[in-house]
Amino acid sequence: MRRLESQSLAGAVRAMAVVVPLLAAGGAAGCAARTTQFHDFATAGVTYVKASDAVLEEAGTAAIGADSGILISARPNTPVGERANRVLAANKLLKDRVAILRDIRRHGRVLQRYFEALASIADSKAPESAAKAAESAFGALAGLSASIKASPLAPVVPGLTKLIVGSFKVRILEDELHKRADAIAAELALQEAAFAKVGEVLQTDLRVQLNTLESRQVVQPFAADAALPKEWAQVREQVITASAASAAASAGARAAGALRQAFEAVVANRFDRAAFTSLLDDIGEMLTIAEQLAPAAREGE
Amino acid sequence: MEMIALYSKILSQLNETIVAMTEPAFDALMQAGTVEQRRRAARELLDVQHARLVLGNMVLADIAARLKENERAFLDGIASLDEALERLEDIEAILGTVSTVLKIVGRVVTLL
Numbered sequence: 001m002r003r004l005e006s007q008s009l010a011g012a013v014r015a016m017a018v019v020v021p022l023l024a025a026g027g028a029a030g031c032a033a034r035t036t037q038f039h040d041f042a043t044a045g046v047t048y049v050k051a052s053d054a055v056l057e058e059a060g061t062a063a064i065g066a067d068s069g070i071l072i073s074a075r076p077n078t079p080v081g082e083r084a085n086r087v088l089a090a091n092k093l094l095k096d097r098v099a100i101l102r103d104i105r106r107h108g109r110v111l112q113r114y115f116e117a118l119a120s121i122a123d124s125k126a127p128e129s130a131a132k133a134a135e136s137a138f139g140a141l142a143g144l145s146a147s148i149k150a151s152p153l154a155p156v157v158p159g160l161t162k163l164i165v166g167s168f169k170v171r172i173l174e175d176e177l178h179k180r181a182d183a184i185a186a187e188l189a190l191q192e193a194a195f196a197k198v199g200e201v202l203q204t205d206l207r208v209q210l211n212t213l214e215s216r217q218v219v220q221p222f223a224a225d226a227a228l229p230k231e232w233a234q235v236r237e238q239v240i241t242a243s244a245a246s247a248a249a250s251a252g253a254r255a256a257g258a259l260r261q262a263f264e265a266v267v268a269n270r271f272d273r274a275a276f277t278s279l280l281d282d283i284g285e286m287l288t289i290a291e292q293l294a295p296a297a298r299e300g301e
Numbered sequence: 302m303e304m305i306a307l308y309s310k311i312l313s314q315l316n317e318t319i320v321a322m323t324e325p326a327f328d329a330l331m332q333a334g335t336v337e338q339r340r341r342a343a344r345e346l347l348d349v350q351h352a353r354l355v356l357g358n359m360v361l362a363d364i365a366a367r368l369k370e371n372e373r374a375f376l377d378g379i380a381s382l383d384e385a386l387e388r389l390e391d392i393e394a395i396l397g398t399v400s401t402v403l404k405i406v407g408r409v410v411t412l413l
Contacts, residue, residue, distance in 0.1 A: 063357075070323065070350045077336075077343035086347055093354035100358060103365040107372060114375040117382035126389045137400075165389075172385040176378060183374030190371065194364040197309065201357055204316035211323035219325045220332070 031166040039122035040276040045115030054290035059202045066205035069212030131162035188260035195252030251286040258282040312356040
């Protein structure tokens with residue numbers, strides 16, 4: 001009877017030795033896929049915040065540049081007695097604008113820290129460390145016991161440990177998602193609305209800068225009797241080519257919208273690599289445009 | 302309609318207006334006008350820009366305030382994730398898990 005029990009147990013262990021690695025492999029693949037979704041979302045979040053920071057910085061520069069362009073255009077036809085008040089009032093409003101944009105950028109840094117914290121969990125090497133520790137511990141025990149050394153479970157131990165610790169990691173990320181889902185959804189909707197407005201104002205400021213520059217340095221000198229300045233053709237070319245960049249300032253809202261959709265996909269467990277690549281493209285476009293705007297804004301000054 | 306939504310709508314209209322008022326063709330027309338016409342156009346241009354800055358600041362300040370309202374949740378999230386990471390990477394906890402797995406394996410092996 002005892003022998004029969006022993007035989008059936010031995011069979012069970014052999015079966016475990018076959019089934020557990022399969023389950024561990026399946027479980028590990030599921031855990032890894034879910035962890036990758038969190039990792040990708042967090043990575044995209046960090047990239048988005050960095051790109052949005054560049055756009056916000058340009059929004060401040062463009063606001064000042066546009067206002068200067070307007071003041072310069074209006075100055076010859078503004079009574080001398082009014083000029084100082086005009087520029088002082090505009091300076092105050094622009095200082096306020098820069099402070100507000102700085103507040104939004106500071107908030108972005110909090111959001112960036114949050115995404116980085118999420119990525120730290122997703123990227124944690126704890127499951128691998130645990131697997132290595134388990135392997136060494138099992139190896140040490142095997143040195144003491146021949147039966148442990150011969151056990152068919154030996155190869156299972158590190159994988160099983162990795163799976164257990166990996167599942168802790170996924171649980172932390174799932175719990176966080178559950179706790180913060182409303183706040184994240186609200187934040188990303190706000191970001192989308194914010195960048196729609198920031199983009200609209202930025203686009204206007206840039207257009208105004210280019211308009212005033214074109215009038216002052218291209219049209220008026222050409223219409224006048226005096227000889228054209230040496231750099232006239234070069235300035236004209238810059239104004240005309242910079243116009244293309246100003247038409248694309250709405251990329252910020254598109255990137256925020258794409259990040260919001262990515263979050264919905266993470267919640268629904270359907271955020272795949274293709275969606276991640278597409279999201280990074282949207283964010284990359286936002287960054288490229290911010291970089292294109294920087295020289296255009298400087299040309300307007 | 303909420304006031305800030307109204308301001309935002311007016312701001313959009315002012316954005317379109319200022320672009321139209323600074324168009325090189327509009328400027329050329331202004332340059333060809335009388336002194337009085339040029340002064341009036343300059344005053345209107347400055348007034349529209351002033352209104353744009355005032356309304357733009359109100360709309361952006363409202364956005365900044367709403368983002369800030371949401372901030373507490375993220376600060377809590379950062380603290381909670383940092384704490385979880387510490388626990389996850391705590392070597393004692395890892396060894397505890399390893400020990401649990403080994404105990405199970407040890408029991409199974411003993412039964413063989």
